[in-house]
Amino acid sequence: MRTERDVNPASSALASRFAAVRALTADLVAPLSDADATIQSMDDASPAKWHLAHTTWFFETFVLRDHVPGYQVFDERWPFLFNSYYEAEGQRHARPRRGMLSRPSLDEILAYREAVDSALLAALPDLPASVRDLVALGCHHEEQHQELLLTDILHHFSINPLQSAIWPGDPKVPVAMPGPTGWIEGRTGVIEIGHDLVSTGPGKTRIVSSVSTVSTGFAFDCEGPRHTELLHPHALADRTVTNGEWAAFIADGGYRDPRHWLSDGWAWVQAERIAAPLYWEQGDGGWTRFGLDGRRPVDPAAPVTHVSFFEADAYASWAGARLPTEFEWEAAASGHDPNGGNQLDAAGAVEPRPSAGGPAFFGDVWEWTGSAYRPYPGFRPAEGAVGEYNGKFMSGQFVLRGGSCATPRGHVRASYRNFFYPHQRWQFTGVRLAKDL
Incomplete structure (x- = not known):
């Protein structure tokens, strides 16, 4: 016994x-x-x-x-x-x-x-x-x-015309609009990126890393091996783009001006008649959005969400900026607590919240990067069926970072790589701008 x-x-x-x-x-x-x-x-x-x-x-x-x-x-x-x-x-x-x-x-x-x-x-x-x-x-x-x-x-x-709420939402409290976007100057030069997964022999990698001085705990195989990348002078926005800023993009004809769109993105906008983020509708009282707490007015101070890579890239062009690379994002986020921010703790209505002040890199919305989801140098998928978990999808998708309001707290880390196709937007996906210096 x-x-x-x-x-x-x-x-x-x-x-x-x-x-x-x-x-x-x-x-x-x-x-x-x-x-x-x-x-x-x-x-x-x-x-x-x-x-x-x-x-x-x-x-x-x-x-x-x-x-x-x-x-x-x-x-x-x-x-x-x-x-x-x-x-x-x-x-x-x-x-x-x-x-x-x-x-x-x-x-x-x-x-x-x-x-x-x-x-x-x-x-x-x-x-x-x-x-x-x-x-x-x-x-x-x-x-x-x-x-x-x-x-x-x-x-x-x-898509149900009843537009039913799954969970009741919290009462809405007016929040002051955030000020103009601030910029965080990023690291430059050769830096280390990724998780230090444990090698267990030629062509083999354990799914769980060991404790080390560089990174600790669990990681998916696509987060490693840890390697060097060269970063040029750049800056990242100190917050993600808000609904109010996105509404200005719409009002300025952002969805009707092909100058800001990638060719594939413009074809997608035309074919699908895209004119706003997913779940947004415009009525006599202004923009509303559908969430797990039903249909409610769009909060202009909250991070915009449910936008595709195509939309994120077009907005960045309209704003005179660009999307960060995943390496720029990881370098900036590595000094922040991945368990902080607005993430999932329990069942209930979840949605992005207005910024509480100060740069936050985790929670609220997944942040599109301009980086294709491709293997790091030296990547080897795990042996057996679990080796199909990530590596086989490294084609035609873009990396997102940071987690969202629907990501279980404790699940993400600075090296975490999410990935979706450029037209997909039913996830809680948003935008952080970057610019060259």
Whole structure:
């Protein structure tokens, strides 16, 4: 019989983290009906039921099935339904048709989560360190899906003419508009960038880094290896662009003037008839936006969000500036607390908030950079199916930094690289300007 003295402290801490992450996901879907959790509003979004099951499939497949002798898969039919993009795991249900899965029911998927949670927590004390690394990866993976859950739910509800609130919002308190943009002069010369992931041999990298004097704790493989980059004289804005500033861009014909747009961006604006950030509508009383707390007036002092890379780049051109590179951003953010700012702590209506003063690099909105999502020098994906997690997507996407109001607190760090295609904007994405000096 295992005694209290036999419990590995690392396993105990990981068990607590696993339980907390899983509980938050359950809290996020608590307001949803089975129908709410089933619908899929666009190809980029997934039903809440699918997020619940996919994150569970990850733990069941890569931890329980592969490393716990005697474990029996909950339902042999479900891996086909809830695999996302892992080619090594075989065929899977087509992503655009996830909303057709009226069964299994929400209750059945919640029972699946409970069964996998129970099995994993029972097995965790006996798992070797390398497998515990996979559990840690799974927790960070689920935190990514928590943000996707919120943004996908927001999109699902936005296309319903009822425009229902999922959670009640806080009373609006008038906030003074921030002053003119200030500029922070950036570092120049050769600097080190990225996370110091641990090499475990030729072509191998552990998903979790060791403690070091440079960077500590967990990191995804795409955040490393740590390497040098050359920065030229530049400055970054001391805050992100506000809704009020974006409204001025609209009023000045920003969406109608091709001079500010990349060719692909202008074609997108014309084809999709884009005239404002996603979820904005103009009425007799001015601009409103739809959020998890329903439709409300746009707060001019809050950071603009739900804008694409194309829009961010056009705004920067209109403002006589540019987007920062991801290296400029990381160099500036490395001295700030990644756990600070407006990030997700509990289920509820989330939205960007007006600046409380002083430069903040984390929370509120993901910040588009002008950098393509490509591998760092010396990048090697992890071996096996988990090696498909990031590297295979390094084509045609742009890097975002800093986290958002929907990012679980503690999930991001200065080296964290998010990435999306240039037209996508259903995430909490915003803009920080940069300029050459």
